[in-house]
Amino acid sequence: MIKSPLKLLLVLFVVFTLSGFNAAANAHNLHNIKQTDTTKVRTDENGRIYPTPPANANRLFYLQRSPNINALSYDINIDEKTGKPDEDSPIHIYWLQYAEKNGEPSELTFIQRKFAYGLTSKALGNDKYDIRIMSYKKFPLTLMRAADGKYHIFATVAKKQIVLQNIFIQIDGGSMWSPNIVFIEMKGTDPVTGKEVTERFKP
Numbered sequence: 001m002i003k004s005p006l007k008l009l010l011v012l013f014v015v016f017t018l019s020g021f022n023a024a025a026n027a028h029n030l031h032n033i034k035q036t037d038t039t040k041v042r043t044d045e046n047g048r049i050y051p052t053p054p055a056n057a058n059r060l061f062y063l064q065r066s067p068n069i070n071a072l073s074y075d076i077n078i079d080e081k082t083g084k085p086d087e088d089s090p091i092h093i094y095w096l097q098y099a100e101k102n103g104e105p106s107e108l109t110f111i112q113r114k115f116a117y118g119l120t121s122k123a124l125g126n127d128k129y130d131i132r133i134m135s136y137k138k139f140p141l142t143l144m145r146a147a148d149g150k151y152h153i154f155a156t157v158a159k160k161q162i163v164l165q166n167i168f169i170q171i172d173g174g175s176m177w178s179p180n181i182v183f184i185e186m187k188g189t190d191p192v193t194g195k196e197v198t199e200r201f202k203p
Contacts, residue, residue: 042168044069050168051098060091060143060153061188063117063167068099072108072117076143076151085151090121090129090143115177127151136184136203146191155186157199162188 042050050069053062058075076085077092085091093113095106108117115134121143122130131141131153142154146163153164165188174180185200 051103053096053103058092060151061164061166062096063169065169066171070099071096073105074119074153084127085129085143087123091119091131093117093119139203154191155188157186157201160197160199161191162186162197162199163191164188 044050044066048069050064051071053059053071053073056073056075058078060074060076062074063072064070073094073096075092075094077089078084079086093108095108096103097106112118113134118134120132120134120137124130124142127145129143131143133139133141140156141164143151144154146152146154155162155164164186166186168185168187170182170185171179172182181203183200183202185198187196187198189195190197
């Protein structure tokens with residue numbers, strides 16, 4: 001038991017000082033979470049958390065980039081007559097506006113669709129399509145029906161095939177026409193085991 005008021009004040013001073021130090025250290029660590037750390041919550045330069053878009057039965061995958069927290073949704077476009085992907089436009093792409101709105105959808109501009117986030121598609125037969133993102137055409141994606149009877153996007157990264165769920169692109173400078181891409185991170189599931197797979201690479 002501490003009888004001296006002076007000693008009591010000293011003890012309280014030490015306790016509050018250490019508490020403040022720990023709180024400041026924790027705040028500093030949270031502020032300095034890096035985009036490259038996939039084990040922690042990803043935030044933009046303003047500290048806003050990248051949201052996970054709400055579930056959508058038609059969504060194949062979504063894409064996010066480091067400049068802001070908006071997302072691009074890539075949804076299957078089924079022909080109502082055939083029950084199969086529309087041959088001319090098998091995938092519908094649109095923005096989910098989170099940076100200044102509450103996730104409201106909006107269509108891509110002509111330039112975004114033709115030179116950046118739009119797709120090319122080529123029918124391969126047997127309800128399979130070769131899919132390429134306009135800004136990175138050398139990386140093949142395959143749209144096809146999986147064992148669950150639904151259409152998915154398949155990607156092969158590091159010799160592993162995954163059912164793609166989302167893509168994150170880390171950009172550091174450059175221009176709209178030629179961004180400096182630090183890395184591309186793809187997340188999905190192993191179609192055999194169902195386990196989550198994350199692969200990151202420098203394009």
